[in-house]
Amino acid sequence: RPILFCMLSLCLFLEDMFKSLSFYSFHFPATPSTAPCKIPDLTKWDKLFSMLENSQMRENMLLQYADDIVKVEMGSLRGEMLSKNVAATGNSAGNSNNLEMLLQQLLSATRTQTSRLTKLETSCFSNAGAVMGTGGGMPSTSKMGFEVPQGRGGHRAQDVTSQEVQGALATLRQTKTELEEVLRSSRQRYLPAGCEMALLFPMRSRRIYTSIIPDVPLSLSSFTVCLWAKPTAVLNKTVLYSYGTRRNPYEIQLLLSRTSALFTVGGEAHLVEARGVVNEPEWIHLCGTWSSKQGLASLWADGRKVASTPGVAEGHILPDGGSLQLGQERNGCCPGSPSLAFPGKMTGVNMWNRVLSDEEISQMALRDGSGCEMRGNMVAWGVTEMVPHGGAQFIN
Numbered sequence: 001r002p003i004l005f006c007m008l009s010l011c012l013f014l015e016d017m018f019k020s021l022s023f024y025s026f027h028f029p030a031t032p033s034t035a036p037c038k039i040p041d042l043t044k045w046d047k048l049f050s051m052l053e054n055s056q057m058r059e060n061m062l063l064q065y066a067d068d069i070v071k072v073e074m075g076s077l078r079g080e081m082l083s084k085n086v087a088a089t090g091n092s093a094g095n096s097n098n099l100e101m102l103l104q105q106l107l108s109a110t111r112t113q114t115s116r117l118t119k120l121e122t123s124c125f126s127n128a129g130a131v132m133g134t135g136g137g138m139p140s141t142s143k144m145g146f147e148v149p150q151g152r153g154g155h156r157a158q159d160v161t162s163q164e165v166q167g168a169l170a171t172l173r174q175t176k177t178e179l180e181e182v183l184r185s186s187r188q189r190y191l192p193a194g195c196e197m198a199l200l201f202p203m204r205s206r207r208i209y210t211s212i213i214p215d216v217p218l219s220l221s222s223f224t225v226c227l228w229a230k231p232t233a234v235l236n237k238t239v240l241y242s243y244g245t246r247r248n249p250y251e252i253q254l255l256l257s258r259t260s261a262l263f264t265v266g267g268e269a270h271l272v273e274a275r276g277v278v279n280e281p282e283w284i285h286l287c288g289t290w291s292s293k294q295g296l297a298s299l300w301a302d303g304r305k306v307a308s309t310p311g312v313a314e315g316h317i318l319p320d321g322g323s324l325q326l327g328q329e330r331n332g333c334c335p336g337s338p339s340l341a342f343p344g345k346m347t348g349v350n351m352w353n354r355v356l357s358d359e360e361i362s363q364m365a366l367r368d369g370s371g372c373e374m375r376g377n378m379v380a381w382g383v384t385e386m387v388p389h390g391g392a393q394f395i396n
Helices: 002-027 044-090 096-132 152-189 358-364
Strands: 198-201 209-213 222-231 238-244 252-257 260-265 271-274 284-291 296-301 304-309 323-326 344-352 385-389 393-395
Touching (some): 222 238, 222 358, 252 284
Antiparallel strands (some): 198 393, 209 323, 222 344, 238 252, 260 271
């Protein structure tokens, strides 16, 4: 009985629903569709506003395009810098040539990005002018019989583009300056001229020096002495290279004095001086040449002849049997004063029994060259015995 009652109720409900649908279908007919609206003819002002809207849209697209390109270029440059910095950091234990090559590549990439952004700036300005004028297939307003005044708002998009591109160029120029600074500091950190080792003089001390034991006697009527030095600090007299006997401890001296370099043959009275050539703590290449026949003594700094004095110890012959030292002078039997000691690094120490040519000295002084491969016939770096004393030591 309950089931029959439920079925009966369902039937009555369906019957009422069908009656309601029939009522609505007969008494409420469907709404007819309206006719399409007729588009009125556009006036000159309507066409003008339409073209201005199109122009604004194109300018916005151009701005977005320029912004995207700047972001992509800066992103690619940042990626190159990071990748090369990681590579340079991973190979910091290698030689300086690889690091300098990587830094040169970074500088080249920066110059390339700067050139590309400069071209982008020019392109943006020309395209913006074309959009605001007659470019892009849009007719000129002057041809329609009226002119539209151009105020400050007409150049807003162009000013924004200029600011963005100029900002990107300024960033690239700053990056280039930083990379050049890194390159300069890397050259100071690593050994110059292809040298593989150096002498370290850690502090000023009369006990810290290096003795040179040449294989041949130093009885000379002419010579050339060359070396690379990186001073930590320079006082009024700092000894780099010294050869002396008991009778005359100042036969040969190559000295530093503040920002000056000095060269002596036969005693302190015969002095050759070049001022303003020393910048601590940077590497500097120094050479001293002398000939007894002419008495001409010359001083070279970084491949340039910076001083020359005639009549220096003319007719003099260097006596044999003296002491040859680096970083300190020898006064008689005992080392010199701590104030004369050289603190810093030294490499590429060589001596010849002749006056080298200008070209030979210039080639030897190239930081990126292979000057350390040019070895003297009296003292040869890496061949002639050199004995460190005190805290002096060889480093790679």
